[in-house]
Amino acid sequence: MAEKRRKKASPRLLMGNEAVVEAALAVGCTFFAGYPITPSTEIAELLARRLPQAGGTFIQMEDEIASLGAVIGASIAGAKAMTATSGPGFSLMQENIGYAIVAEVPCVIVNVMRGGPSSGLPTMPEQGDVMQARWGTHGDHLMIVLAASTVRDSFDVTVRAFNLAEKFRTPVIVLSDETVAHTREKVVLPEKDEVVVVERPRPQVPPEWYIPYEDTPSGVPAMARWGQGYRNHVTGLIHDIRGFPTQRPDEIAHFKSRLTRKIIQHIGEITWVEEYFLDSAEVAVVAYGSVFRSALSAVREARKAGVKAGLLKLVTLFPFPDEEIKRLAKKSSLIVVPELNQGQIAREVERAARGLCSVERLGRIDGRLIGPKEIIELLTEVSHA
Amino acid sequence: MPEYTKLIHRYLRHDKKFPHIWCPGCGNGILLGAMIRAIDRLGYDKDEVAVISGIGCSSRLPVYVDFNTMHTTHGRALTFATGVKLANPSLNVIVIMGDGDAIAIGGNHFIHAARRNLNITAVIMNNSIYGMTGGQYSPTTPYGAYASTAPYRNIEHAFSISELAVCSGAVFVGRGTVYHVRLLDRLIEQACAKRGFSVVEVLTHCHVQYGRRNELGGPVEMMKMHKENAVKVEDAAKMSPKELEGKFTIGVLADREKPIYNQEYQAIRDRAAREAEGKE
Ligand SMILES: Cc1ncc(C[n+]2csc(CCOP(=O)(O)OP(=O)(O)O)c2C)c(N)n1
Ligand code: SF4
Numbered sequence: 197m198a199e200k201r202r203k204k205a206s207p208r209l210l211m212g213n214e215a216v217v218e219a220a221l222a223v224g225c226t227f228f229a230g231y232p233i234t235p236s237t238e239i240a241e242l243l244a245r246r247l248p249q250a251g252g253t254f255i256q257m258e259d260e261i262a263s264l265g266a267v268i269g270a271s272i273a274g275a276k277a278m279t280a281t282s283g284p285g286f287s288l289m290q291e292n293i294g295y296a297i298v299a300e301v302p303c304v305i306v307n308v309m310r311g312g313p314s315s316g317l318p319t320m321p322e323q324g325d326v327m328q329a330r331w332g333t334h335g336d337h338l339m340i341v342l343a344a345s346t347v348r349d350s351f352d353v354t355v356r357a358f359n360l361a362e363k364f365r366t367p368v369i370v371l372s373d374e375t376v377a378h379t380r381e382k383v384v385l386p387e388k389d390e391v392v393v394v395e396r397p398r399p400q401v402p403p404e405w406y407i408p409y410e411d412t413p414s415g416v417p418a419m420a421r422w423g424q425g426y427r428n429h430v431t432g433l434i435h436d437i438r439g440f441p442t443q444r445p446d447e448i449a450h451f452k453s454r455l456t457r458k459i460i461q462h463i464g465e466i467t468w469v470e471e472y473f474l475d476s477a478e479v480a481v482v483a484y485g486s487v488f489r490s491a492l493s494a495v496r497e498a499r500k501a502g503v504k505a506g507l508l509k510l511v512t513l514f515p516f517p518d519e520e521i522k523r524l525a526k527k528s529s530l531i532v533v534p535e536l537n538q539g540q541i542a543r544e545v546e547r548a549a550r551g552l553c554s555v556e557r558l559g560r561i562d563g564r565l566i567g568p569k570e571i572i573e574l575l576t577e578v579s580h581a
Numbered sequence: 582m583p584e585y586t587k588l589i590h591r592y593l594r595h596d597k598k599f600p601h602i603w604c605p606g607c608g609n610g611i612l613l614g615a616m617i618r619a620i621d622r623l624g625y626d627k628d629e630v631a632v633i634s635g636i637g638c639s640s641r642l643p644v645y646v647d648f649n650t651m652h653t654t655h656g657r658a659l660t661f662a663t664g665v666k667l668a669n670p671s672l673n674v675i676v677i678m679g680d681g682d683a684i685a686i687g688g689n690h691f692i693h694a695a696r697r698n699l700n701i702t703a704v705i706m707n708n709s710i711y712g713m714t715g716g717q718y719s720p721t722t723p724y725g726a727y728a729s730t731a732p733y734r735n736i737e738h739a740f741s742i743s744e745l746a747v748c749s750g751a752v753f754v755g756r757g758t759v760y761h762v763r764l765l766d767r768l769i770e771q772a773c774a775k776r777g778f779s780v781v782e783v784l785t786h787c788h789v790q791y792g793r794r795n796e797l798g799g800p801v802e803m804m805k806m807h808k809e810n811a812v813k814v815e816d817a818a819k820m821s822p823k824e825l826e827g828k829f830t831i832g833v834l835a836d837r838e839k840p841i842y843n844q845e846y847q848a849i850r851d852r853a854a855r856e857a858e859g860k861e
Contacts, residue, residue: 226668227664227667227668229663229664245853248846248849248850248852248853248854249850249853249854249856249857251850251854253667253668253846255663255667257660257663257693258689258690258693259689261657261660261690262657262660262663262689262690262693263660264660265653265654265657265659265660265661265663265664265690266660266661266663266664266667267664268653268661268664269633269651269660269661269662269663269664269665269666269668270664270665270667270668271664271668272651272661272664272665273631273664273665273666273667273668273669273672274668274669275664275668277664277668291654292654292657295653295654421669422631422649422665422669422672423628423629423649423669423671423672424628425628426649427627427628427647427648427649427650428649428650429594429643429644429650429651429652430650430651430652431644431651431652432652432653432654433652438596440597440598440644441644
């Protein structure tokens with residue numbers, strides 16, 4: 197064992213879906229429930245093999261509604277739990293995602309996006325589910341959504357998703373896409389003991405003092421594990437601090453604003469963006485997911501051609517990094533937003549830029565990736581105009 | 582206070598704002614009592630019990646009892662229960678559902694839970710109607726009956742919940758009514774004690790949404806109907822089909838053995854760990 201640790205981790209050839217699995221195991225996920233769907237299936241198949249080896253549990257449910265139900269149940273009972281799916285299955289999960297928000301149940305939902313709507317294009321990439329990830333479940337709510345751009349990202353983002361879910365007692369959605377999921381890359385993954393692991397807050401008081409949905413400075417109440425004497429009630433109805441349904445306006449408002457506050461108060465910790473060449477940039481690209489790669493080479497090429505271009509990569513898509521975009525808009529003449537849809541994040545960028553610079557959409561919807569060339573053209577064309 | 586009231590009180594949540602939401606005379610309270618008595622006789626520690634429900638009048642039951650409780654989404658209680666039981670096999674998991682909850686929106690989960698055979702007890706309150714939403718027809722509303730969404734009469738054919746459970750592979754299936762309370766207590770106790778997926782179908786009345794619309798009278802008249810039409814399984818075996826017309830059977834409808842999911846999965850873990858070790 198000791199010998200093994202001293203050995204430097206060697207590079208491995210992995211695809212995005214495999215990196216998600218490695219991350220889940222490294223961060224202590226012990227439960228997976230899912231239903232097969234392209235292009236996410238490898239995650240289920242690998243965990244069917246790996247989880248029982250680690251003493252965890254894999255189960256294939258009868259559909260995606262059941263999958264997320266089982267994940268939420270397992271999390272309530274004390275497990276770190278996740279599921280993975282793609283468009284049609286993600287649609288089926290929406291009601292239970294809302295349940296996890298209201299009952300404050302940590303869980304991770306990986307949506308490997310494929311072309312849609314409906315059965316769409318099962319084996320082709322698209323970034324069409326961005327707004328569904330944000331607003332798919334009914335009701336007024338906040339949502340943490342992270343996007344993975346590369347294989348290594350798939351690992352880091354999955355780890356972060358678990359940690360945010362546990363820390364803030366909320367479902368976290370990881371958006372991957374067909375290209376990221378199935379591209380094989382050489383990566384060096386961190387050793388298990390290098391991975392930061394966050395656990396959910398546990399009650400520090402005896403059962404008779406425990407108030408299951410008590411407000412705390414962080415806004416996140418302690419979560420009891422079932423079977424340890426706390427005997428709390430869990431419900432999707434709006435509830436009071438004891439967890440029992442309420443219709444009192446003061447209790448409703450208090451509950452709902454706490455749910456918002458627990459996220460907003462920690463926005464700095466939740467927001468994850470990466471800057472490339474932005475210090476000296478006049479025009480900027482904002483990209484996420486598989487488009488990031490093309491955007492980065494486009495920016496490099498453009499700089500070679502004398503265009504002062506930079507790139508902001510979004511990992512946290514929601515809560516949307518308003519401040520970061522506003523800052524970018526202030527110092528840029530142009531922001532280009534390439535994405536595999538008709539402007540879902542571009543609209544957010546436009547909103548956050550508040551007219552401080554112009555925003556160009558570059559949407560591709562033919563099932564193909566956006567290449568560097570299309571982005572370069574836009575960058576040079578506009579900056580020469 | 583009589584002894585049985587004291588017993589019930591011991592298991593209720595006193596910090597919950599009673600009164601409960603059920604209509605006066607509703608059968609759901611009778612099941613609540615039966616479930617508590619069964620748990621008490623089984624001697625379960627409160628911490629070891631998880632009561633999980635879907636959405637509906639009957640599914641409001643968990644909030645009143647002092648166990649680990651969860652009120653989930655409509656039709657999905659068994660899926661949540663599956664996760665709970667897998668993540669903490671030491672919990673005794675009881676799932677409370679209505680007929681619409683278990684068999685309409687949750688029908689797929691129901692048959693697969695029965696097939697899978699986790700050690701879970703499902704109790705279905707069959708009142709032949711959607712109570713909570715105001716009397717729409719359910720998969721157990723009798724052919725020809727009236728419902729708010731069947732104002733001209735119901736032309737769909739009813740499911741037998743117990744038969745569905747038997748066919749889907751539940752290892753224990755019992756049917757009782759809220760009139761035959763002693764039998765009900767016993768069935769729930771047997772179902773909980775049974776290792777594997779057990780089902781108790783409880784025939785009950787919703788006089789408010791179903792009885793009134795079909796001129797069946799109040800709770801007393803409706804319970805009388807249950808009394809008059811119920812035939813013990815043992816007696817039914819000696820009766821002719823003609824004699825059984827319009828009747829239904831109560832008692833234990835299935836009791837058999839099948840490997841239990843949690844145990845099977847432990848064997849999978851052992852094998853997986855062995856094979857992984859062998860590779861290193
Ligand atoms: C997804 C979804 N669809 C519809 C509803 C509305 N709804 C609430 S309870 C219910 C039916 C309840 O009937 P049943 O399960 O038979 O239970 P009962 O109220 O009769 O005990 C319905 C349709 C809902 N809550 N969720
Ligand atoms: S509506 Fe029917 S099922 Fe619901 S509480 Fe009233 S009597 Fe009971």
